[in-house]
Amino acid sequence: MYERKIAIDDQCGLDLLREVLNGKWKFHLLWYIGNGVQRPSELARKIPEAARRVLNMQLAQLEEHELVSKKVYHQLPLKVEYSLTEKGQSLLPLIGALGYWGDDNRDFLQRVIGKTNRFSSPAVAV
Amino acid sequence: MYERKIAIDDQCGLDLLREVLNGKWKFHLLWYIGNGVQRPSELARKIPEAARRVLNMQLAQLEEHELVSKKVYHQLPLKVEYSLTEKGQSLLPLIGALGYWGDDNRDFLQRVIGKTNRFSSPAVAV
DNA sequence: CGGTATCCCTCGGGATACTG
DNA sequence: CAGTATCCCGAGGGATACCG
Numbered sequence: 001m002y003e004r005k006i007a008i009d010d011q012c013g014l015d016l017l018r019e020v021l022n023g024k025w026k027f028h029l030l031w032y033i034g035n036g037v038q039r040p041s042e043l044a045r046k047i048p049e050a051a052r053r054v055l056n057m058q059l060a061q062l063e064e065h066e067l068v069s070k071k072v073y074h075q076l077p078l079k080v081e082y083s084l085t086e087k088g089q090s091l092l093p094l095i096g097a098l099g100y101w102g103d104d105n106r107d108f109l110q111r112v113i114g115k116t117n118r119f120s121s122p123a124v125a126v
Numbered sequence: 127m128y129e130r131k132i133a134i135d136d137q138c139g140l141d142l143l144r145e146v147l148n149g150k151w152k153f154h155l156l157w158y159i160g161n162g163v164q165r166p167s168e169l170a171r172k173i174p175e176a177a178r179r180v181l182n183m184q185l186a187q188l189e190e191h192e193l194v195s196k197k198v199y200h201q202l203p204l205k206v207e208y209s210l211t212e213k214g215q216s217l218l219p220l221i222g223a224l225g226y227w228g229d230d231n232r233d234f235l236q237r238v239i240g241k242t243n244r245f246s247s248p249a250v251a252v
Numbered sequence: 253c254g255g256t257a258t259c260c261c262t263c264g265g266g267a268t269a270c271t272g
Numbered sequence: 273c274a275g276t277a278t279c280c281c282g283a284g285g286g287a288t289a290c291c292g
Contacts, residue, residue: 148284149284150284150285179286180286
């Protein structure tokens with residue numbers, strides 16, 4: 001992955017940051033963790049649309065990229081807690097800003113998104 | 127695309143926003159356009175890693191999502207200018223914040239990204 | 253100059269099932 | 273409870289070549 005690393009070295013922060021935040025649920029994970037949701041099962045309940053496996057993968061990446069840290073309690077039943085690192089913390093306000101922007105512009109967003117896929121509506125069952 | 131629209135309706139702004147900002151170069155495009163880069167060719171020069179076709183596609187999406195507007199001058203040689211809409215404008219500070227964060231943490235980012243793909247380095251030629 | 257048409261191929265991420 | 277192993281699919285996006 002990341003085949004053409006060559007270019008990345010003198011790139012703008014936006015590029016670098018994208019590498020790290022790439023992943024469908026990264027923002028959500030960071031946000032929830034930063035707001036006190038630490039257990040994997042809780043996170044999964046907060047983001048029911050995502051498969052557990054995917055969440056785990058993205059959590060692993062976030063951990064490797066040092067935005068979250070993972071604490072494992074070797075007991076039964078097993079217990080795991082995620083938390084933000086310093087860097088992760090410092091990213092929180094930005095994610096919050098994005099989220100709030102989205103909330104504030106929910107109507108707008110739903111409208112313009114709807115434009116793109118009028119066809120998807122037939123979706124029926126759960 | 128966007129198969130399971132059903133879920134999106136009562137979702138948080140982060141989800142909605144993601145739908146609209148999804149795309150490898152959207153942030154860059156918005157940022158550059160918001161900073162006065164309006165001609166397609168200029169944008170392409172600013173983002174040389176991206177294929178023209180891809181930029182055009184993402185620009186089209188941004189336009190459809192009403193974050194940028196496109197002005198075509200029917201003259202020869204052809205001339206096109208992109209600019210941000212109100213909504214696009216209001217998004218700029220957030221993108222800026224992300225970019226600045228990335229710049230401020232360039233060393234950190236390069237390090238942690240490097241961790242993930244030590245193997246990619248053999249990349250030789252341009 | 254600006255844009256589109258093909259072709260292709262990676263890989264993110266969903267479903268399912270199994271292990272400690 | 274937490275996590276991994278397979279399997280699979282679609283779309284995002286890169287390369288190349290061609291039009292107005």
